[in-house]
Structures are given as structure tokens and as C-alpha cells.
Amino acid sequence: AQSVTQPDIHITVSEGASLELRCNYSYGATPYLFWYVQSPGQGLQLLLKYFSGDTLVQGIKGFEAEFKRSQSSFNLRKPSVHWSDAAEYFCAVGASGAGSYQLTFGKGTKLSVIP
């Protein structure tokens, strides 16, 4: 069974500082990996995804994530955080292969940004 761990429940950073949100997954084969962001009272918006190929993927809003198979990690990064990035971030893992549909989500990391 697949699983996702986001070790940090809540992170606070200053505006302009760099950011790294951690995500570790468990899955037997090469997974499909996603980061979603949820602003207060809103749905989940896709930030970026990894299926195969280049292990460093670029997403929207200046975010990037790096897939590290040896560490079973898919950490999300941003070089300079803006106040509007305050939200909750979810990492998700999906099974690869035809017919697969399950997405398993982590519990989320809430990001607060200090002006």
C-alpha cells in the first residue's frame, strides 16, 4: 500500500525567505507524485507533478520539487516566499500503471508567512 508522510505540521517563514516542505512516500514502484495547495476556504490547486524523466520539476507560482528515489522523497521548494503563499500544502502519491486511480494524500503542512 502506498503512503505519504509530511513531517512538518506547521511551518512559519518570513517573507522573502526560502522554503522547503518535506514529503516522504512509500510505494513499491516508481510513483506518480503531486503537490497541491489549499488556500483557506478553497479547493486544492495543483502546483506540480512528477511522472518520469527529469527529477527536478517546475510548477506554478515559482515552486519546484525534486524527486529523490534513494530517499523516497519529493520535497517542495521556493527560493523566496511571498505573503500570498500562506496556505496548506499537500503531497500526494499515486500508483503508476493503466487503470490506477488512487491518490494517497499526506496530512498537509500549513505555511504561515511573517511580513
Add this chain to the structure above:
Amino acid sequence: DAGVIQSPRHEVTEMGQEVTLRCKPISGHNSLFWYRQTMMRGLELLIYFNNNVPIDDSGMPEDRFSAKMPNASFSTLKIQPSEPRDSAVYFCASRGRYQETQYFGPGTRLLVL
């Protein structure tokens, strides 16, 4: 382009009442998912439809919950009778054919008193 549309956005009801949540997936998408989000359990998949057919309903909590997809552009999630522990945010998501990414609606925030 219109995303996934859910209604109502907020619902407050009393225990024992019937609640119906509605979802319109992205046009052309053939997979639809209903999720529930709570503080305690996070995001849980309730049911998955493919081509309007329920494929996996193992996440539906109990018989009080039912879901239908009468056509490719509409789905409902019904709770009857509702209980306070059903209070949560319910999300609908859709996915295109041969795609891996699920696109989420804004959610329905349900409060059962």
C-alpha cells in the same frame, strides 16, 4: 475554462436531515472522485466513478452515504440521515481519460448540528 463546480459551497443542517451535495466535473473528463476532508483523518477517498459507473466505493463510511452519477456531467453525494460526525469539507475531483492528474472543485463545507 470552467473547473469542477460544486454546490452548495456551504450547508448547515440539523441531525437527521437529508443532505445532497452536487458536482459538475470538467467537460470531457471521464473519471470522478468524491473526497472528504477532516482535521482528524485528512483527505479520504469516498467513491470513484469511471465513465459514470462506480468502480470503488470502499471509502463510503456506511449505508447512510450514497452517490450517483446519472450522466457524464453530474454527480450527487447524499447523506441520509445526517449526523454531527459527518461535518467535514466534501470535495469532488475529476480526471481526463488517460490522464493522471485530478482536478478539484472548491468543496462543500458541511456542518451538521
